[in-house]
Each structure stands twice: as C-alpha cells, then as structure tokens.
Amino acid sequence: MYKYLVFFDLDRTLFDENSKVNDEVANAMEEIRKHGGLPVISTGRNIFEIKDTLEKTKIDSVVAANGDFGMLREKEVFSNTIDPKIIDQLYDFVEQHGNTLVLLNQKRGAITNHDELAIKAFKHVHAPLPKIVTKTYWHENPINMMVVTNTDLDTEYEDAFGDVLTFYRNSPYSIDVVVHGVSKATGIKQLIDTAGLRGIPTYAFGDGNNDIPMLDYVDHPVVMGNGLSNVKPHGEFITTKNTDHGIVNGLKHFNLI
Helix, strand or coil, X not given: CCCEEEEECHHHHHCCCXXXXXXXXXXXXXXXXXXXXXXXXECCCCHHHCHHHHHHHCCCCEEEHHHCEEXXXXXXXXXXXXXXXXXXXXXHHHHHCCXXXXXXXXXXXXXXXXXXXXXXXXXXXXXXXXXXXXXXXXXXXXXXXXXXXXXXXXXXXXXXXXXXXXXXXXXXCEEEEEECCCCHHHHHHHHHHHHCCCXXXXXXXECCXXXXXXXXXXXXXXXXXXXXXXXXXXXXXXXXXXXXXXXXXXXXXXXXX
C-alpha cells in the first residue's frame, strides 16, 4: 500500500519553461517512489501528448484531459466522451465568433482551422498544430476534450453552453472544454475509488485555473510560485517557481522526499 499520493499538473508546474521534465524533477519522482509514494500526473493534456514525459518520469498513472480520462499502471480505468451533437452546436457557435475548435482524445488531436490564435495557443505549450478536419471527424472518433481559441469570450461560452459543458481558461489564447461537471478533482476521485486507494494522504501541485478543483480536493495543496494570483489562495503551501526548484522544494516541505 502506498504511503501517500502526489498529483502533478504539467504545464508551468512539473514542466520547465520549454514544456519538458528536467533531470531534477525526474529524479524527484524516483525519490517519491523510494519513499513509498505514488506520483500521478493530473493534466489538461492527453496521453499522446505526454509519452516522452511518462518515459522520463517512469510515471504510469495519469488523470488526463482535465479529468475526462484516467489511467492506472498503464491501463485505462475511465474515459468520458463528449456528445457529437453538442460538439455540432459548439462548432456553429465557434464559427459565428470567428474562433477555432480543437478536438482531442488519447490517441490524437484535430483542429477546424489554423487561425492566428490557434498557432499562438499551440506555440504557448510547445506543441505542433494538428491536422484540419471537418464535422464528420467527431462523429466518427471519440472526443475526450476540446479547446476553443479566443482571448476574452469566457462569459459568452459559459452562458451559451455552461449547462452541458465545463470550461477552463488555461491559456491567454484558448479555453479548455470538457464534459459538464468534470474536473481534475472528479478524475482524481474516480481514479482513487477505482484503484481502492481511499484513506491515503493526498498532495497536489498546480498553478492554473483548471488546477483549482484538484487543489481544493486533496489533503495538502501546493501552488507554484509562478501560479496565477487567484490560484494561490487555494494552496496550503506556496513553493518556488517551476523554474526555481519548485517541485523539489514543495516535496521537501512536506517531507515527501
């Protein structure tokens, strides 16, 4: 049985400024395991996007797609998908506002247009632009999460679709979109319940809006020094920046390594 569970966001948390895991962080994951803990990635990214990260950290358990997909010891344990009819409606709204829709599952990504904001959004997370697709794509492929490009239409999307989808502003150029009511917290709960890991102390590291439910759910939340100002009140401890030994300092604060 594990002594503790630690959930890590990736971008601007476990990752460095180049969206990579450095040697110090990879070594810290091994130290967690040596001390009886289980490191788990909890991210808005999807499995196909983080294969190098999983290999370097030797982490095999993930809450992906902002809580819409869960993997324990390399095996899928749950997967929430978005109704294609709802995607049709969202796509029409996206087109009306001159935005672009990104569609993601655990195997690949797709996009409806290569607009300026899409280019900026993917560059922001050091990821390549996916191929352009049409409406038939999401009727033939399961979609775990989506991304909508825009800079300031949070309220408009929430007002139009907040009863059927959940939105997280996670970039200056885009909003993450998941199944209604889903979050990193619901994903973590589902993973813990499925794996029979209840009653074990939980810790989490994060920095952004989509991390708030996770930080509020675990026993001991840690916010990165570079975290958003509205996220920091949700932390029990504010560690240093992700580029200034933030992961190691946070783990040491709680004597986890």
